Amino acid sequence: MKIKIYGIRDEERPIAEAWAKKHSVEISLTEQPLTKDTVEEAKGFDGVSNSQIFPLDKEVYPLLKLFGIKQIAQRSAGYDMYDLELASANNIIISNVPSYSPESIAEYTVMVAMTLVRQFEGIRQHVSEQNFAWVPSIRGRVLGDMTIAVIGVGRIGKIVAKIFKGFGCRVVGYEIDPDNRIPDIVDYRNSVEEAVKDADIVTLHMYPSDFNYHQFNAEMFAQFKKGAILMNMARGVLVDTADLLDALDSGQLSAAGIDTYEAEGPYVPKNCQGKAIEDQLFKRLLDHEKVIYTPHTAFYTDEAVKNLVEGGLNAAKEVIESGTTSNRVN
Template identity: 35%
Template structure:
């Protein structure tokens, strides 16, 4: 099976090459460019493609893939909002994903954002490097005994809740499918209204779909405490960026930690340091001292990369051998 691997950075190639060395039936070709209507001709001559979070696999691209013999799309991520699953099913292209590459990685990064925003370690680091040891402006709060709201308690949300319970927090959860294991450790499932009103810290761990698009907006923000901390390590479009900025100005949002951004596909995963970023909303967000943005690195641990590589290859092998696979999204 010949596979075109898109959005492939050097670290992806290293881990995939190591994993595929033990799988001679699969041949990988690596492309740093993203799969889109502009690059889809690169798939000519391949049997399958492997893609990441910002590849644009819409109906037009899928039809081209089907017309040129592609039978499988192996996503190297859990989310699949960038794939038209119904078009893929109609074109008889199987779509696989990696649902559990390392829930702990993303959960720990969410906690890192919380602690960075709270204790302002990013600002303290630069002060000390400049010989400034003043503490004014670095005041934080004890996370212990605070109320933490978690929207979405899948694998990542569960890992996050367990960590925050370890901090001694009251943890409120919202999910359409409550998890009894979390209840057993003291987490409380509640409705969104209660979660919004009671949470000091709110962390998003839900998928992006029609019901969660811009979940954080002026209406939901109006129900929250003044000075609430909001963390998003899931998908950028869960947060209405402009309305979040408005809430930063008024003090409704006291802290904002983002590892994802709605328009990230034009800037994230690239070195933009010598470019003018053509996104005024994103640029404005970076000017706030109580905002921390990272470039979609929540998943980025060696354990996660290794698991993504091996699971992606397992998915491709299952497809080639026509074996059942629980990670198939459109059976």
């Protein structure tokens, strides 16, 4: 069995190599992404493991079919970078790793929220300037006095809700799947608008879809409690970034914790030191004093990296051996 692994990072190599040795699978690793220019490297392999961060070239699907490859195993929970209809038309199974470390993202969400609530960035800035005065601009609030709206109470959202509840917060939420609900912890609302209207912090934990693209826009922000905080550790396309920045500038929102930007592909995860940021909207986000931006690192723990690499390879192997996988998304 031979699997081609695209988009491998140095830290992932020993994990992939150990997995391959354990399962007696031959692997070939490349740092290059899967594109129409690199797909030829997959010729002669039985499967593909990938870490795609931008839309996959449409030319790739029929070429993989021509090479006899029946799947692409994505090493992430998100899979919106794939054209599922085109993949299915070419008999290509797309799989993901739906649960690799929900605790990592949940804990990160609460950490950034507390940083915003306690004005920690402002405090650190004052200290760097040797300003040790107590002034209202760095005065925080008590987290346990707040209402938290969790939008999407799935694997990650459940843990987020439990952690906030542990601080004494009132937790409300919106969840379309009744099976995900935890009524002993979350007070559910019938719509997103109802969930956000009285919340001090709104935290997003949804997969992207045609129905929620830019769902959090000017119209939605107008429904928020004035001075609320937005947390997005899910997917960038859920939020209209320009409208978010306007809401922060107007004071409708007091702060935002953003781990995923809707057009991050050219920049994340790359070292852009010394390079100009050409995306002016992204630059506004980076420079905004009310925003804590992090480069899609909410997931980034030892456990998550290991589980993502092994999860993708397990799915690839499963398709090669059985023709399908429980993690297929199309």
